[in-house]
Amino acid sequence: MSNQTTFTPSADYLAREKRFNDAVSLRKPDRVPVASLAAFFVIRYAGLTHAEAMYDYEKMSAAWLSSTKKLNWDMAPPPFTMFPAPVMELLGLRTFKWPGKHFPVNSPYQFVENEYMLSDEYDEFLTNPSDFVVRKMMPRMAETLEPLGLLPPLHWLSSGYTLIMLGASALGAPPIQAMLSNLAAIGQEMNKVNAIQGKLIQDLAAAGYPLITFAFAEAPFDWISDMFRGLRGAMLDMYRQPDKLKAAMEIFTPFAIQSAIMAAEMSGNKRIFIPLHRGAGGFMSNKQFEEFYWPGLRTVILALIDHGLLPMPFFEGDYTPRLPYLAELPKGKVLGHFDVVDIKQAKKIIGDVMCFWGNVPAQMLVTGTPNQVKDYCKMLIDTFGDTGGLILDGSVDGVPPESKPENVEAIMETAVTYGVY
Amino acid sequence: MSQELIQAITEMREDEALKITQQMLDAGKDPLEVLEACRQAMEVIGKRFESGDCFIPELILAGEMLRQVSDLIKPRLQKEATHKKHGKVVIGTVEGDIHDIAKDIVAFMLDVNGFEVTDLGVDVPPAKFVEATKETGAKVVALSGFLTLAYDPMKATVEALKAAGLKDVKVMIGGGQIDEQIRQFTGADGWGRDAMAAVKMANEWYSS
Numbered sequence: 001m002s003n004q005t006t007f008t009p010s011a012d013y014l015a016r017e018k019r020f021n022d023a024v025s026l027r028k029p030d031r032v033p034v035a036s037l038a039a040f041f042v043i044r045y046a047g048l049t050h051a052e053a054m055y056d057y058e059k060m061s062a063a064w065l066s067s068t069k070k071l072n073w074d075m076a077p078p079p080f081t082m083f084p085a086p087v088m089e090l091l092g093l094r095t096f097k098w099p100g101k102h103f104p105v106n107s108p109y110q111f112v113e114n115e116y117m118l119s120d121e122y123d124e125f126l127t128n129p130s131d132f133v134v135r136k137m138m139p140r141m142a143e144t145l146e147p148l149g150l151l152p153p154l155h156w157l158s159s160g161y162t163l164i165m166l167g168a169s170a171l172g173a174p175p176i177q178a179m180l181s182n183l184a185a186i187g188q189e190m191n192k193v194n195a196i197q198g199k200l201i202q203d204l205a206a207a208g209y210p211l212i213t214f215a216f217a218e219a220p221f222d223w224i225s226d227m228f229r230g231l232r233g234a235m236l237d238m239y240r241q242p243d244k245l246k247a248a249m250e251i252f253t254p255f256a257i258q259s260a261i262m263a264a265e266m267s268g269n270k271r272i273f274i275p276l277h278r279g280a281g282g283f284m285s286n287k288q289f290e291e292f293y294w295p296g297l298r299t300v301i302l303a304l305i306d307h308g309l310l311p312m313p314f315f316e317g318d319y320t321p322r323l324p325y326l327a328e329l330p331k332g333k334v335l336g337h338f339d340v341v342d343i344k345q346a347k348k349i350i351g352d353v354m355c356f357w358g359n360v361p362a363q364m365l366v367t368g369t370p371n372q373v374k375d376y377c378k379m380l381i382d383t384f385g386d387t388g389g390l391i392l393d394g395s396v397d398g399v400p401p402e403s404k405p406e407n408v409e410a411i412m413e414t415a416v417t418y419g420v421y
Numbered sequence: 422m423s424q425e426l427i428q429a430i431t432e433m434r435e436d437e438a439l440k441i442t443q444q445m446l447d448a449g450k451d452p453l454e455v456l457e458a459c460r461q462a463m464e465v466i467g468k469r470f471e472s473g474d475c476f477i478p479e480l481i482l483a484g485e486m487l488r489q490v491s492d493l494i495k496p497r498l499q500k501e502a503t504h505k506k507h508g509k510v511v512i513g514t515v516e517g518d519i520h521d522i523a524k525d526i527v528a529f530m531l532d533v534n535g536f537e538v539t540d541l542g543v544d545v546p547p548a549k550f551v552e553a554t555k556e557t558g559a560k561v562v563a564l565s566g567f568l569t570l571a572y573d574p575m576k577a578t579v580e581a582l583k584a585a586g587l588k589d590v591k592v593m594i595g596g597g598q599i600d601e602q603i604r605q606f607t608g609a610d611g612w613g614r615d616a617m618a619a620v621k622m623a624n625e626w627y628s629s
Contacts, residue, residue, distance in 0.1 A: 103517060107570060110519050231522050235478040236485060239433060282615065284476045362569050362598045367606040396598060400569035
């Protein structure tokens with residue numbers, strides 16, 4: 001990425017970007033683009049196990065490049081989804097379980113949802129968010145970071161006197177000494193990961209494949225629900241302490257925006273992935289969605305658009321009941337990845353607002369046949385093709401890891417045969 | 422007062438529900454009357470959930486209210502409430518998957534609808550389902566899974582139950598990426614989108 005300025009894109013690279021951008025802007029490209037958020041499927045397609053990909057960065061990188069070329073989609077899937085297991089081990093991370101350690105080698109990693117912030121800790125968090133996260137949450141999230149709980153409140157260290165007497169003294173404590181050397185090792189390991197990932201992204205670009213995304217943002221409600229309070233906690237807070245829940249979400253709204261902008265500036269990649277979790281139909285009522293979920297998400301989406309970025313929300317679950325809200329967004333400025341949705345309703349309500357990305361059902365890709373997949377893709381093309389606002393992909397995980405390769409290949413086959421405009 | 426309690430619970434007024442419970446107990450009402458009011462309130466909430474008029478926050482809060490109400494009445498109960506259970510259900514998230522939210526909600530709704538639920542937790546291997554089904558004599562097994570990886574262990578669990586001779590046991594599956602195609606793939610007897618679908622299926626299977 002440091003070579004960003006010296007990179008000269010090939011004709012193929014430019015053609016793929018144009019095809020993708022045309023569809024996003026609701027203009028007809030030469031044909032329907034295919035782009036996927038696939039993760040472990042890319043690895044399996046190259047004959048690697050999930051565990052190998054998470055533990056061996058070089059193997060992962062080679063597999064990613066070869067699968068990207070072989071699949072020949074219009075964008076390269078995002079390799080940063082292959083979290084580095086050695087870094088997670090060095091951290092003693094408790095927020096994930098992963099293959100090769102907790103699961104068999106071909107499982108995906110899974111998030112361990114927990115109340116990393118307890119129900120009576122909002123005030124502490126709201127008064128001093130960083131201090132709370134560093135001294136209270138991080139020790140809960142990762143074993144290696146437990147000694148952070150021994151530090152004095154960080155704002156106490158705001159003078160040369162206290163920095164010496166309190167700060168430097170704390171650093172001398174044996175558990176903190178041990179942690180500091182662990183932290184150095186974690187940083188060194190992550191340097192290796194980033195060097196290999198950076199090289200991979202260059203190689204993908206040189207092979208003619210733009211990277212689908214480099215950065216992600218979350219809806220503020222999801223951030224608090226996923227990372228702090230858990231689904232159960234956050235949903236009880238909606239009744240028991242709604243104002244505190246909203247105040248916490250507000251703290252994370254600028255974070256979601258600014259971190260995405262920073263990553264976009266650093267990478268030169270304007271496409272921001274926004275995976276969404278608890279706003280789907282069935283989770284809460286439209287009224288609750290309006291009160292707790294949509295305001296934060298809308299603010300993030302509009303701010304990213306204002307900064308010239310492309311928000312790519314992944315509407316996981318059934319978003320049919322929320323389509324009228326999505327229709328408020330500016331035309332041709334958002335790329336919506338759909339999981340389960342009523343296709344006719346989607347066409348009617350947001351067909352002129354945003355490009356439809358998705359949504360060959362996971363069930364079909366894993367247990368169905370290429371003909372079923374082709375028929376489904378044709379139905380999508382027949383529905384959304386009139387505006388050009390369609391990009392093909394699976395419904396969740398891009399395409400699920402367990403997909404049959406011939407079913408996945410059938411998506412591109414349909415795009416180049418049936419999907420020519 | 423029973424009516425007030427039902428209303429407080431269904432309208433999600435937690436503090437009031439607990440206050441009314443306490444008042445009922447102080448007035449010497451039979452704790453079983455309180456329990457009956459809770460049951461009726463849950464019936465209303467279940468119907469609203471089914472018709473899309475209430476959602477997960479309400480189910481979770483209702484569960485919390487029920488837990489606190491039963492904590493209040495427990496000391497006054499002569500013996501464990503001998504509610505006639507509709508039947509036994511063994512439930513769990515299948516091997517390799519650690520997602521528990523949907524499974525917990527289904528278990529809760531089965532429980533408040535009169536089923537005796539054995540919850541095996543998450544990442545449950547087929548053999549454990551077989552063992553628990555034999556032990557409890559349950560005629561219904563509910564398999565949950567959020568990820569696509571759950572398809573194979575669901576299938577393996579259905580096969581393991583059959584192989585263990587539990588042929589008249591019915592299996593239902595549910596979760597994020599489940600549909601009729603996956604029901605056929607796994608060999609399960611039924612699938613559903615939400616907790617009330619599970620209750621309905623269990624009721625049908627136990628009455629057939």
